[in-house]
Amino acid sequence: MNLPLRKPMTLPEFLAWEEQQPIRYEFDGSAPFAMAGGTEAHAIIQTNLAIAVGGRLRGKPCRFIGSDLKALVADNSSRYPDGMIVCSPVQNRRTTIADPVIVFEVLSSSTASTDRIVKAREYQATPSIQRYIMLEQDRIGATIYARAGDTWTFEILSDDAILQMPEIGIELPLAELYEGLNFDIEDETSKEISQSS
Structure with a gap:
């Protein structure tokens, strides 16, 4: 809105x-x-992300932050990513993060174009951000932009791929972020709806 x-x-x-x-x-x-509010799939992916990434960062200097804090990006924008990795010292009363290292967005049909274009430009214009990971919501998949000097490289992952985050020294199976979701049920429901129309 x-x-x-x-x-x-x-x-x-x-x-x-x-x-x-x-x-x-x-x-x-x-x-x-x-x-806007999200779907159950969005919430499950976001929860899995916090558990999978946050758990692997225990005892390390960086930490996973969920969507409660604002990221200040591109000098004059404020975003609520679905997740981010922060490596700066904790400030208990802070409500904004100016130096995220990795940013995660879970794509939806209503936000995908903003996430893929507008936010990608903002995140690229934010020097601290080294990796931007967009996670699909309706299938196992990710689009990853990684900083390479003044530009981004990109990679597309699916199914059995390993999500690598060398900036923070961890990697994990992409499918782990989709644990608890059954895309076959969604496909069958969509077929039933289209056949009854």
């Missing part, structure tokens, strides 16, 4: 404004956008 405003906001104005709101908003550099 786009919130109409009389003039573009600055990032400091947005951050002060959002603190007073009952719901969360992202900020694209000029206007706030209300955060």
